[in-house]
Amino acid sequence: EIAGPLPIKAAGTYVVKFTYTRGSHQLVIKGVRLYDGSRLIAEDMHDGTTGIKHNKNEYSLEVPAKVKVPKLEAIFHMPQNRDSYGTISIQKK
DSSP, X not given: OOOSOOOOOSSEEEEEEEEEEEOSSOEEEEEEEEEETTEEEEEEXXXXXXXXXXXXXXXXXXXXXXXXXXXXXXXXXXXXXXXXXXXXXXXXX
């Protein structure tokens, strides 16, 4: 789960972007899921990476209605002893 306040409240399309800043390894992303409380309301599952080159590192969420309790989950594939640092941004289209 991505911690911190989420700017996802109203219906619309939101883009979640992962950006590499430093580290020895690329980040391997499998997808993102948005919940309203415990109910899944949107997801974008596709393989993406960040690192020296970014590849499919943006995830689009189609939010159908107002979200009361947003929870965002990111799914990664990172073997142990890997380090990758960066930022996660969320913007409404």
